[in-house]
Structure formats: structure tokens, C-alpha cells
Amino acid sequence: MRQPTVILNQPQLAENIGAVARVMANFGLSDLRLVDPRDGWPQDRAWASASGADWVLDAVQVFPTLPEAIADLQQVYATTARPRELRTPVVTPRQAAGQLKAAAESGQAVGLLYGGERAGLETMDIALCQAIVTIPIDPKHHSLNLAQAVAVTAYEWRTGLADEAPPKFQGEGPAPAEQAALTGFYEHLEDELEDAGFFFPPEKKDSMVRNLRALFARASLTDQEVRTMRGVVTALAKGRGQRLKRLAEKAQSRSS
Amino acid sequence: MRQPTVILNQPQLAENIGAVARVMANFGLSDLRLVDPRDGWPQDRAWASASGADWVLDAVQVFPTLPEAIADLQQVYATTARPRELRTPVVTPRQAAGQLKAAAESGQAVGLLYGGERAGLETMDIALCQAIVTIPIDPKHHSLNLAQAVAVTAYEWRTGLADEAPPKFQGEGPAPAEQAALTGFYEHLEDELEDAGFFFPPEKKDSMVRNLRALFARASLTDQEVRTMRGVVTALAKGRGQRLKRLAEKAQSRSS
Numbered sequence: 001m002r003q004p005t006v007i008l009n010q011p012q013l014a015e016n017i018g019a020v021a022r023v024m025a026n027f028g029l030s031d032l033r034l035v036d037p038r039d040g041w042p043q044d045r046a047w048a049s050a051s052g053a054d055w056v057l058d059a060v061q062v063f064p065t066l067p068e069a070i071a072d073l074q075q076v077y078a079t080t081a082r083p084r085e086l087r088t089p090v091v092t093p094r095q096a097a098g099q100l101k102a103a104a105e106s107g108q109a110v111g112l113l114y115g116g117e118r119a120g121l122e123t124m125d126i127a128l129c130q131a132i133v134t135i136p137i138d139p140k141h142h143s144l145n146l147a148q149a150v151a152v153t154a155y156e157w158r159t160g161l162a163d164e165a166p167p168k169f170q171g172e173g174p175a176p177a178e179q180a181a182l183t184g185f186y187e188h189l190e191d192e193l194e195d196a197g198f199f200f201p202p203e204k205k206d207s208m209v210r211n212l213r214a215l216f217a218r219a220s221l222t223d224q225e226v227r228t229m230r231g232v233v234t235a236l237a238k239g240r241g242q243r244l245k246r247l248a249e250k251a252q253s254r255s256s
Numbered sequence: 257m258r259q260p261t262v263i264l265n266q267p268q269l270a271e272n273i274g275a276v277a278r279v280m281a282n283f284g285l286s287d288l289r290l291v292d293p294r295d296g297w298p299q300d301r302a303w304a305s306a307s308g309a310d311w312v313l314d315a316v317q318v319f320p321t322l323p324e325a326i327a328d329l330q331q332v333y334a335t336t337a338r339p340r341e342l343r344t345p346v347v348t349p350r351q352a353a354g355q356l357k358a359a360a361e362s363g364q365a366v367g368l369l370y371g372g373e374r375a376g377l378e379t380m381d382i383a384l385c386q387a388i389v390t391i392p393i394d395p396k397h398h399s400l401n402l403a404q405a406v407a408v409t410a411y412e413w414r415t416g417l418a419d420e421a422p423p424k425f426q427g428e429g430p431a432p433a434e435q436a437a438l439t440g441f442y443e444h445l446e447d448e449l450e451d452a453g454f455f456f457p458p459e460k461k462d463s464m465v466r467n468l469r470a471l472f473a474r475a476s477l478t479d480q481e482v483r484t485m486r487g488v489v490t491a492l493a494k495g496r497g498q499r500l501k502r503l504a505e506k507a508q509s510r511s512s
Contacts, residue, residue, distance in 0.1 A: 019401065051399050053397055147404065151407050152408065155392070159348070196495045218476075232468070239448070239452030
């Protein structure tokens with residue numbers, strides 16, 4: 001069974017990246033990906049703080065954007081507080097471990113996403129994820145260190161491995177699509193909606209895009225469903241084109 | 257109910273003491289005791305790394321020996337690997353949380369003991385404890401950072417507290433739409449797709465409709481999301497009114 005990938009979105013401090021690598025190694029994880037690390041990569045200070053978990057750091061992959069970093073993953077859970085704007089399911093670290101384990105056992109590539117030290121995750125990033133993992137922090141002191149957040153979720157993953165009867169993940173049937181297929185669909189849909197003048201007023205476009213993506217991310221589409229939805233968008237948009245053509249022709253014949 | 261005391265036996269780095277204070281605060285703990293800290297106490301670097309959990313550090317008590325530090329506690333669990341020499345019960349972090357919670361609820365003063373960064377705990381120290389907590393570390397990389405060990409056990413304590421009122425799945429927020437609203441949306445979508453010639457070959461229409469509906473049903477849309485999706489369908493199929501009018505006018509002026 002493949003272990004979860006850990007994705008750090010715009011991490012700032014190399015020491016924290018090293019501490020994340022260390023705690024990943026503690027709990028048996030090794031695939032670490034960085035999205036746009038603030039100070040570039042590689043950084044010696046990461047190795048200095050990894051306490052020997054060099055094989056994790058040596059294999060780090062760096063991506064310019066989050067969609068690229070998660071392109072081949074099928075289930076991505078974001079560790080963050082729940083944003084009010086989204087209806088993405090919220091699970092505990094333990095529930096996340098159980099669900100991701102069941103998904104991984106059925107052959108899916110799964111990932112855990114964490115935001116950078118200062119800014120955390122944007123709602124737009126969370127909208128790409130299938131679920132939100134919320135660690136039960138005391139609201140009185142809610143700034144959790146990045147490596148601690150990884151520690152808690154990775155600990156639950158490893159603890160869950162020892163559990164005998166995990167909860168079933170979404171039953172049987174075809175696996176969810178890779179995130180790259182979803183991204184392709186989102187962009188197709190958004191391009192067509194842009195053409196159709198849907199994003200109005202323009203300043204609302206970001207939140208409209210976010211809400212649409214989150215809605216589809218929640219449904220955890222299969223490849224077949226992604227193709228179906230692309231077909232839906234194409235059919236509707238093309239239909240509009242024909243309608244416009246008809247209207248234009250009508251106008252033309254009326255004016256001539 | 258009194259929260260567990262955290263005892264660090266001969267800690268070395270002030271940064272780690274600060275990181276422990278921070279993660280204690282994250283999980284609602286505040287009583288921190290140090291046994292014979294290597295560099296003395298207080299240390300500015302601890303405050304610098306506590307990320308604002310100053311109240312924990314301000315209240316730290318320092319003791320020359322472990323027996324003095326745990327003198328008033330009734331249950332002390334040591335987080336460490338199990339020493340061969342002792343037959344002290346070994347529990348998981350989760351079992352420890354459950355047992356300590358039961359003890360605390362019955363009015364006992366409970367504590368969690370951690371060894372220093374380099375040497376860990378001596379068998380003699382462990383022998384003072386009622387149980388050993390073993391975190392399920394990968395033997396390939398077993399050096400767990402001190403604050404991470406506190407994080408995992410404190411997280412289990414806090415999770416155990418919440419077990420009676422578990423976090424709601426999907427949290428709060430708007431309720432899912434009634435089925436009637438969904439049906440209205442489905443029919444709207446299907447009418448437009450029919451117009452656009454999407455359902456081809458015709459004998460596949462039923463299964464295509466079913467699959468589309470199942471996809472949206474799974475996402476459990478809110479009323480607002482149903483309205484959004486209806487807007488998407490309308491925009492794709494017809495364009496927004498203004499734009500359509502402009503295009504028709506453009507066509508007209510071009511032809512006249």
C-alpha cells in the first residue's frame with residue numbers, strides 16, 4: 001500500500017521543512033512535495049533540522065503551483081480550520097486516517113496538504129481538496145506549528161495502520177480521478193463560463209470559481225464522470241453558439 | 257477536572273522547552289514542570305519559540321529531582337520506549353489518554369513525563385511511573401523530537417476529552433437543499449442537454465441522466481449551490497442576457 005504524500009503549500013522556513021521530514025520519517029512517510037517554497041530549494045538548514053531523515057529531503061519534489069503538486073493524487077485532505085465559504089466535509093485526524101487508509105488500500109494515491117506558516121491555506125486551495133482535517137486545537141491558542149500538524153496527522157495514519165477493521169471508503173466501484181483531470185475540467189468549465197459572461201460582477205469571479213470547484217471536489221468524481229461533465233459543458237456551450245448563430249441570422253434576415 | 261501536568265526530565269534546549277509550551281497551549285494544557293534543565297531557568301530562547309504561549313512558561317516550576325517534581329501527582333505516565341528490565345504496563349497514547357482522563361475525572365492529579373533530548377529517561381525514572389506510553393514510531397527513524405512527543409500525547413488527551421461530543425461531520429453551515437430543488441435543477445440541466453443534442457445515442461439517455469444525477473446527489477448541494485448550478489447551466493446554454501443582446505446587435509449592424 002502506498003503511503004500518503006505530504007504537500008506543503010508555500011512553506012517559509014527551511015527548519016520547518018526539515019522538522020516535517022523528520023516527523024514524516026518517524027511515522028513511516030517519505031513522499032514530500034513543496035509548492036513554491038519562499039526561500040527556494042534545496043536549503044541546507046532543512047537537512048540540519050531533519051535529524052537524519054535525509055532520504056525524505058533528498059527525494060523532495062518542488063512544484064510551482066498546488067494543482068501541479070497534486071496532479072497525480074486521487075484523494076487530498078487539507079489540514080486546516082474549516083473556511084465558512086465551503087461545504088467540503090470536515091473530519092478529525094482519526095477519521096481522515098481511516099478514510100485515507102481505506103482509499104490507499106484500494107489502490108488510490110492519497111495526500112495530506114498543509115499551508116505555510118503564516119498564511120495557511122487559501123480557500124481556493126482548500127476547494128481543490130476532498131476533505132478538511134481539523135485538529136482539535138484549543139481556540140485560546142490555535143497557532144499550531146507546521147511540523148506538529150504533520151505529527152498529529154501522520155501519527156494517526158500510522159496508528160490507523162494497526163487497526164484491523166477500518167471504515168470503508170465510499171464503497172466499491174471505480175476510483176476517483178486524479179486531480180489533474182479535475183483541474184482540466186475546472187479550467188474548461190471556467191473558460192466557457194467566462195465566454196458566456198457568467199462571472200459578473202468581475203470582482204466576484206474568484207469566489208464563484210472557488211465555490212464551483214469545491215462543489216465538484218466534494219463529489220470526488222471518477223474519470224468517467226469527469227469526461228461526462230466535460231461533455232456536458234461542451235454540449236451546452238456549443239448549443240449556445242448555435243443559438244447565437246441562429247439569432248444573428250434572424251437579425252440579419254430581418255434587417256435585410 | 258484538572259488537566260495533566262507535563263514534566264520534562266533534564267531537558268537540554270530552551271527552544272524545545274518553548275516548543276513544548278506552545279503545543280501544550282494548543283491542546284489546552286498549562287502546568288509545565290522542569291527537572292534540572294541543563295542550561296538553567298528561565299531562558300529567553302524558550303519564550304522566543306513559544307509563539308505566545310507565555311502563560312505556560314511564566315508558570316513553569318523547576319525541581320532538582322524527578323521525585324520532587326512529581327511529588328503531588330497520583331498517576332504519572334512516562335512517554336518512552338519500553339525498557340526490558342521493567343514490567344510497567346505499556347499503553348498507546350490513546351489508551352493513556354483514556355486512563356488518565358478516568359483518573360482525572362475521579363479527582364486524581366495526573367502527569368505525563370518526557371525524557372531529555374539526548375538521554376531520554378533512565379530506567380530508574382520510568383520505574384517511578386504507573387505506565388509507559390509508547391508512540392508507534394517507525395523503527396527505521398525512531399528519534400522523535402521532544403515537542404512532537406508532547407504533541408501526540410497532548411493531542412490524544414484533548415481528543416479523548418471531546419469523545420463525548422465529537423466534531424460534526426461537515427460542520428455547521430447551510431443545510432442541504434430539499435430534493436425538490438435538486439429535481440428542478442436536474443430537469444433544467446437535462447432539458448438544456450436535450451436541446452443541445454447531448455443524449456446520444458438516445459437509448460443511453462436513461463443511464464446518462466442517472467449518472468449525472470448521482471454525481472450531484474453525492475455532493476449534497478445547498479440551496480445556494482443549486483441556484484449557482486442553475487446559473488451555470490443557463491449561462492452555458494444561453495449566455496447572459498446582455499451579452500447575447502450585444503452579439504445579436506453586432507451581427508445586425510455588421511449585416512446592415
